[in-house]
Amino acid sequence: xxxxxxxxxxxxxxxxxxxxxxxxxxxxxxxxxxxxxxxxxxxxxxxxxxxxxxxxxxxxxxxxxxxxxxxxxxxxxxxxxxxxxxxxxxxxxxxxxxxxx
Numbered sequence: 001x002x003x004x005x006x007x008x009x010x011x012x013x014x015x016x017x018x019x020x021x022x023x024x025x026x027x028x029x030x031x032x033x034x035x036x037x038x039x040x041x042x043x044x045x046x047x048x049x050x051x052x053x054x055x056x057x058x059x060x061x062x063x064x065x066x067x068x069x070x071x072x073x074x075x076x077x078x079x080x081x082x083x084x085x086x087x088x089x090x091x092x093x094x095x096x097x098x099x100x101x
Contacts, residue, residue, distance in 0.1 A: 015052035
């Protein structure tokens, strides 16, 4: 499922995890070299993943096809050496791409 860009967790569960993660005092690290290597679109997709959006919701928000959204997610997983979407969310917070505010 992950390789296909699908979520292993329901978006509602991801949102709850984000809320819990945001409650902790997490100081963002400087943007990693890997994050600097992302395209602008990949950073947009990563931000939306970190907000807990599903593939369909990401596609709708960015006015792209769901298959294109899945491709961007697959590229993110590879470029950031992430195991799954949760790992991508953690990376987005720790890198300072998004903040708990």
